[in-house]
Amino acid sequence: MRKNLIRTLVLLMVLCLPLAGLAENAVNVYNWEDYISQETLDMFTAETGITVNMMNFTTNEDMLVKVRNSPSSxxxxxPSDYCIERMIAEDLIAPIDFANVPNMQYIDPNLLKPTYDPTGEYSVPYMWGTVGILYNKTMVDGPVTSWSVLFDTKYKNNVFMIDSIRDCLGVTLMYLGYSMNTRDPLELNAAKQLLIQQKKDGIVKAYQVDETKDKMVAGEAALALVWSGDAQYAIDLNPDLAYVVPDEGSNIWVDGMVIPKAAKNKENAEKFIDFMCRPDIAQLNCEEIWYSSPNTAAIQLMGEDYIGNLTMNPSQEIIDRCEFFMDIQDFIQIYNAMWLDIKSA
Amino acid sequence: MSQSLNLPGWVFWLLGLMLLGMVLLALVAVRRTNGIKRSYFSAPYTLWMVLFTVVPVLLIAYYSLTDANGAFTLDNFKNFWDSNYSVNQLYAQMGPEYAVLIQRGTVNIGILAYSLWMALLCTVICLALGYPAAYFMADREIKIGSTLVVLFIIPMWMNFLLRTVAWMTLLEDQGLINGLLKALGLHGAQLMYNDGAVLLGMVYNFLPFMVFPIYTSLTKMDSRLLEAAQDLGADHLRTFWRVTAPLSVPGVISGISMVFMPSVTTFFIPRILGGGNTMMFGDLIENRFLTEGNWNVGSALSLIMMILILISLSVLRKADPEGEGGGIV
Structure with a gap:
């Protein structure tokens, strides 16, 4: 009896060996948490026979450190715009062969040669969005129009901030009338003091990233600094919530798909990127994660649901008051130091 | 730019040579004694320790004493004492109008002091809760003692991150406890996103490490000593103070060190239950490595942490020189 068991186990192990060999035909994807529809990944594997190994990160900064240290993984x-710029500067990513990405034709032509990738060789836009305030209409008086609500002691212990350096400091800089890409330590210091004051006043309930959307749905706080897709996800589940890009302006961003120079499966990577640009796939992803799509054909497929939605499809007037993040290079040291001062205040 | 390529090539050669040397030594030893001695069975363990404990510690020491280009420097330790040490130099270069920004940063020292304080509180609470628990579990007259032991062990089969996240559903404003309070007509309370919640998470996670060493030392105790004490006229309280308590000291010492060490280096719990409002030393080190990608300062912080733990271990060792509490100290 026991001998049979051992034989079966050994047989199973031997049978698994070729399976492990098959798994070699894979693509290793490093994506944000909750940022793709599992259905599209299953479809990709079914159609191409390529296994998708999905790994997740929470912030651009974490991602960048990891890719620097093990680029071949x-x-x-x-990455987002300013990180693509950084990765090009550090020679971490390779140009994409667009002959293998025919579905690129569906991408909005305005996004093909962005400032962060001026030649348009290195990245394919995946989603874009804004940073704004998600608020609970039953807990906040009147419509929100300014970042000032995030610093109002009326909302003591009622605000979630994003646990991410550039986003937190960026919107505070914008509120103070500075650029989100400032390299003036004095301006940055003013933003730091304001964020420390906000924390000392007990306004901040928590600094977090992926937890915020579900907590806002549950009514854990009145206001939250969020990315637009998380906002739309939450609004869909709780009609008391609303999203606004404040009048002072905010951050607009594009997350692209890039291929590291040291990638082991470049061909599969291009197949994957092409697949993600296919209109029906882009639609599935967009409807799952609720960010804005750069895919014009997918937008046609989604119709009024997408076009009429101000969170996903902000007006030109909103877009015009937003600013892209730029790579601030070595100045990031000062951002890092100030961020630690805030977090440990 | 890549941090992992910072190591000079000779480090890898040295590692290879060390491995080769160990294999050769083993072969020579086997040959000399014409066979395999029992002590050779420890070779895999020694190899494991060298590869995964000694070498990493040496690497941390190497990173902490070098800069991003691999040149020797003490700046990482200066950055520990003054967390603005590097940026102050930048301000100074940028011009006189930025001189107002130059001041000593207390981030590292402040977080270290906070972590030590939280760890101390956690250890004291664990001892206060854990000793009576262990005492009852070890009492032969209490029938459910062994059941309690099992109940203590079962949650440890689950991952600690999962257990910590589970606390969130209990403590949230709209969570189970507050829901119950409100259903009873009481005011809800803010239970999460503060130091108390972090402390609760730590005590919850580390309590078994206090209970089990004490439990072991109490069950090991010779019960005839208790009978003798009672025969000689000592009451329960006196028996406890003169016999049980002194005999359980090794367990207590072992428990203290097993709770204090992971407490000081706690991370993740402050982020989940404290809402990232406070950082502990573990979070700080994680931030230096993973978010900033600054392995050099991160290593210096880790090294300082290790030295502090070594010092506290040697102090504790004085209290239990025989290592009777399981020899952990």
């Missing part, structure tokens, strides 16, 4: 990465 990833075939496709999903």
């Amino acid at each position: 990833f075939d496709v990465v999903f």
